[in-house]
Amino acid sequence: xxxxxxxxxxxxxxxxxxxxxxxxxxxxxxxxxxxxxxxxxxxxxxxxxxxxxxxxxxxxxxxxxxxxxxxxxxxxxxxxxxxxxxxxxxxxxxxxxxxxxxxxxxxxxxxxxxxxxxxxxxxxxxxxxxxxxxxxxxxxxxxxx
Numbered sequence: 001x002x003x004x005x006x007x008x009x010x011x012x013x014x015x016x017x018x019x020x021x022x023x024x025x026x027x028x029x030x031x032x033x034x035x036x037x038x039x040x041x042x043x044x045x046x047x048x049x050x051x052x053x054x055x056x057x058x059x060x061x062x063x064x065x066x067x068x069x070x071x072x073x074x075x076x077x078x079x080x081x082x083x084x085x086x087x088x089x090x091x092x093x094x095x096x097x098x099x100x101x102x103x104x105x106x107x108x109x110x111x112x113x114x115x116x117x118x119x120x121x122x123x124x125x126x127x128x129x130x131x132x133x134x135x136x137x138x139x140x141x142x143x144x145x
Contacts, residue, residue: 002057002058003021003026003027003028003029003055003056004028004029004030004031004055004056005017005028005029005030005031005053005054005055006030006031006043006052006053006054006055007030007031007032007033007052007053007054008032008033008034008038008052009032009033012053013052013053013065014053014065016065016069017053017068017069017072020069020073020078021072024072024076024078026072026076033052038052047063048063049063049064051063053065053068055068055071057071057075066093066097069093070090070093073089078145080142080143081143085143088141088142089141089142092129092132092142095128095129099125102125103118106118
């Protein structure tokens with residue numbers, strides 16, 4: 001496989017990447033990094049932003065999960081049919097990222113005090129996507145595939 005994912009033994013930030021690769025019928029290699037290995041610091045120093053995941057497509061090395069998805073989307077025809085569709089895809093990606101950031105904050109910083117409010121507010125966030133999907137003739141947020 002020309003694709004390699006380097007990450008910890010968790011789903012975390014790579015769940016969407018693995019789904020996209022599977023959906024496109026692509027194979028990839030996983031390099032699993034243990035916490036002990038990460039704490040040594042050598043790998044961290046080699047990461048541009050000092051964090052994983054890391055994604056390799058042949059000689060291209062990327063960091064930041066959404067850049068992986070955009071790269072693969074362009075490469076495999078899943079990034080819209082034109083610039084307007086690509087912009088809409090970016091918009092929805094940012095919307096999902098905003099929701100994800102709220103989830104991460106709740107999980108790691110305020111689980112006991114914030115989970116009820118998060119769960120109560122979640123339908124408000126999801127309703128934005130649902131409203132777009134209800135109007136979509138294709139069943140997709142953007143485009144027809």
